[in-house]
Amino acid sequence: MNQLPKRLLSIDVLRAITMLLMIFVNDASGVKHIPMWIDHADGDADAMGFADTIFPAFLFIVGLSLPFAIKNRMTKGDLFSSILIYILTRSAALIIMGFFHVNLESYNSAAGIIPKALWAILITIAFFLIWLDYPTTMTKIRRYTFTGAGILLLIAMAVIYKGGDDGGLVHGMHTSWWGILGIIGWAYLVCALIYLLAKGKMNILVIALIVFVAINIAKHTDVINFKIPLLGDASALSLVMGGVMISGIYSLLVSKNKTQLLWVIFGSIGLLLIALGLLVRPYAEGISKIHSTPAWIFICSGITILVFELMIFLIDVKGKKDWFKLIWPAGTSTLTCYLMPYFQVFILMLFHIKYPEILNNGIIGLVRSMATAFILIAIVGLMEKKRIRLKI
Numbered sequence: 001m002n003q004l005p006k007r008l009l010s011i012d013v014l015r016a017i018t019m020l021l022m023i024f025v026n027d028a029s030g031v032k033h034i035p036m037w038i039d040h041a042d043g044d045a046d047a048m049g050f051a052d053t054i055f056p057a058f059l060f061i062v063g064l065s066l067p068f069a070i071k072n073r074m075t076k077g078d079l080f081s082s083i084l085i086y087i088l089t090r091s092a093a094l095i096i097m098g099f100f101h102v103n104l105e106s107y108n109s110a111a112g113i114i115p116k117a118l119w120a121i122l123i124t125i126a127f128f129l130i131w132l133d134y135p136t137t138m139t140k141i142r143r144y145t146f147t148g149a150g151i152l153l154l155i156a157m158a159v160i161y162k163g164g165d166d167g168g169l170v171h172g173m174h175t176s177w178w179g180i181l182g183i184i185g186w187a188y189l190v191c192a193l194i195y196l197l198a199k200g201k202m203n204i205l206v207i208a209l210i211v212f213v214a215i216n217i218a219k220h221t222d223v224i225n226f227k228i229p230l231l232g233d234a235s236a237l238s239l240v241m242g243g244v245m246i247s248g249i250y251s252l253l254v255s256k257n258k259t260q261l262l263w264v265i266f267g268s269i270g271l272l273l274i275a276l277g278l279l280v281r282p283y284a285e286g287i288s289k290i291h292s293t294p295a296w297i298f299i300c301s302g303i304t305i306l307v308f309e310l311m312i313f314l315i316d317v318k319g320k321k322d323w324f325k326l327i328w329p330a331g332t333s334t335l336t337c338y339l340m341p342y343f344q345v346f347i348l349m350l351f352h353i354k355y356p357e358i359l360n361n362g363i364i365g366l367v368r369s370m371a372t373a374f375i376l377i378a379i380v381g382l383m384e385k386k387r388i389r390l391k392i
Contacts, residue, residue, distance in 0.1 A: 008064075008068065008250075008312075008316065009316060009321055010311040011061065011064050011065055011308075011331075012328075012331035012332060013311050013314075013321070013324045013328075013331055014057075014061055014064075014304075014307065014308055014331075015061050015330070015334055016327045016328060016329075016332075016334075016377075017307075017311075017324070017327065018054060018057045018058050018061060019327075019330035019331070019334050019337050019377075020327050020330055020374070022055070022338070023341055023372070023373035023376060024369050024370050024372075024373045025038070025039075025040075025050070025051035025054055026341065027341070027369040027372050027373065028366055028369040029051070030360065031360055031362075031365035031366060031369060032360060032365065033361055034362065034365065034366055036049065037049055038050050038051065038366070039051055040289065041287075041288070041289065043288070043290040043291075044290075045288070046281070046285075046286030046287055046288065047286075047287060047288075048296060048299065052289040052296070052300075053300050053303055053304075055180065055289070056239050056289075056296070056297065056300035056301070056304070057303070057304045059183075059187060059236055059239035059243070060239050060240070060242055060246075060300070060301060060304045060305075061243060061304070062184060062187070062188055062240050062243060063191060063239065063240040063241060063243020063244040063245075063246070063247065064243040064244075064246060064308065066188070066192055066240070066247070067195065067244055067248060068247065070083060070195055070196060070200070071200065080196070083196055084193075087188075087193060087196065089392070090185075090192075090392045091185045091186070091188055091189035091192070092185070093130075093131055093185070093392040094181045094182065094184050094392065095178065095181075095182050095185035095189075096154075097127055097181045097182070097185075098181035098182020098183065099173070099178065099182055100154070100157070100173075101179040101180070101181060102175065102176060102177055102178060103161060103163055103173045103174070104116070104119070104123070106163040106176070107120075107161070107163055108164050108165070111162035111170045112160065112162040113160045113162075114160065115350065116346075116349075117346040117347070117349040117350035118346075118350055119157060119160075119161070120342055120345075120346040121342070121343065121346050122157055123153075123154060123157050124343060124346075125150075125153065126151075126154040127150070127154075127339060127390065128150070128339075128388075129146050129147060129149055129150025129153065130147055130150035130154065131335075131390045131392050132146070132389070132390060133387065133390065134146070134387075135387050158172075161173045181338070186230065186236070187236035190230065190231070191237060191240045191241050191244060194241075195244060200248070202245075202248050202252070205244055205245060206245065208241055209238065209241045209245055211234075212231075212234040212237040212241055213238050215231060215234035216233050216238055216292070216297060217280070217284055219233040219234070220284040220285045220291070220294055221284050235296075235297055236292075238301075239300070239301060242297075242301045243304075246266070246269070246305060249265065253265070262309070263309065263313075266306070266312075267306065267309060269302075269305055270303070270306035270309065271302065272302070273298045273299070273301050273302030274298065274299050274302035275302075277294070277295040277298030277299035277302065278299070280295050280298065281295040287299065326374065326377070327374070327377050328381070329378075329381035330377045330380070333380050333383070333384050335390045335392065336380050336384075336388075336389045336390050337376065337377055339390070340376045340379065355368070
């Protein structure tokens with residue numbers, strides 16, 4: 001751990017674990033009679049379930065990875081304009097996919113030309129065609145043909161889209177929120193631009209984090225009661241920039257050859273954030289993922305830092321990468337893994353296939369959900385070997 005690597009394997013493993021659990025909790029949300037602590041807490045409850053810790057962990061990991069990606073491009077000598085285009089195109093891809101997923105939620109099969117399930121499958125195919133990591137050996141004409149077909153398919157799906165409740169006003173595609181991928185895209189865009197403009201200087205990044213956290217607290221204590229364009233309540237920005245800061249601290253310790261301090265620093269920060277979350281809980285709308293409260297941000301950040309510290313110990317220090325071999329594709333082809341359940345769920349829906357009741361109930365249902373997550377990741381692993389993976 002004396003030299004800063006181009007990529008931390010512990011981040012890949014942490015991302016893989018988070019993606020595995022994301023697929024699991026999303027699938028398990030449809031299982032009946034499961035322990036309350038596993039599922040998402042009710043929207044208005046001052047509570048947090050296990051499922052509520054997964055998305056913030058993913059946002060935090062986006063922040064952990066961000067400095068490595070941009071620094072590597074700077075080290076290679078990429079121009080500012082080249083890095084800027086990289087950030088903008090990556091963000092746009094996530095925001096576009098998030099936009100389509102949000103509209104999928106309100107798709108009206110009765111008013112639409114095609115069933116909801118088919119529309120979902122077709123937009124997912126379009127995502128693959130547009131953002132597939134095409135091999136360098138493929139001719140430009142062929143690559144552009146596939147990409148163009150994906151763009152045309154996505155446009156066609158937007159044109160034929162009909163949304164709205166049955167019996168209500170039918171509408172075209174519009175934003176209500178940005179979806180999981182869209183939130184990640186906007187948060188990445190803002191934080192990556194700040195990192196690029198600041199050239200990774202810690203003092204500027206600290207100020208940005210303080211501002212984001214302050215906005216979130218102010219929004220949930222009614223100090224600010226108006227909408228802030230792009231920033232919202234700054235919850236996603238706080239989580240991503242928190243990851244950027246932890247990555248920065250790691251890099252600083254490595255550069256000064258003081259990695260022995262990492263354990264106490266990360267451990268202390270993690271525990272202090274959890275304590276801070278519990279402290280602000282009564283004064284800022286409690287703990288709530290739905291309302292993205294400060295307590296939720298602090299506690300989830302603290303948990304993620306502690307798990308990240310454990311991964312550094314297991315992977316980067318002890319070299320136990322093989323322990324996570326089965327889920328490794330979820331850390332290297334994460335977006336592909338995220339999209340795979342859309343094929344699984346909507347193919348079943350399209351052909352009206354339902355799990356037997358015993359596989360959708362209680363402990364057996366949870367085992368089935370976890371097995372589903374492992375199977376989908378295994379399929380992505382096979383796809384990786386064939387160079388079928390998304391890259392943005």
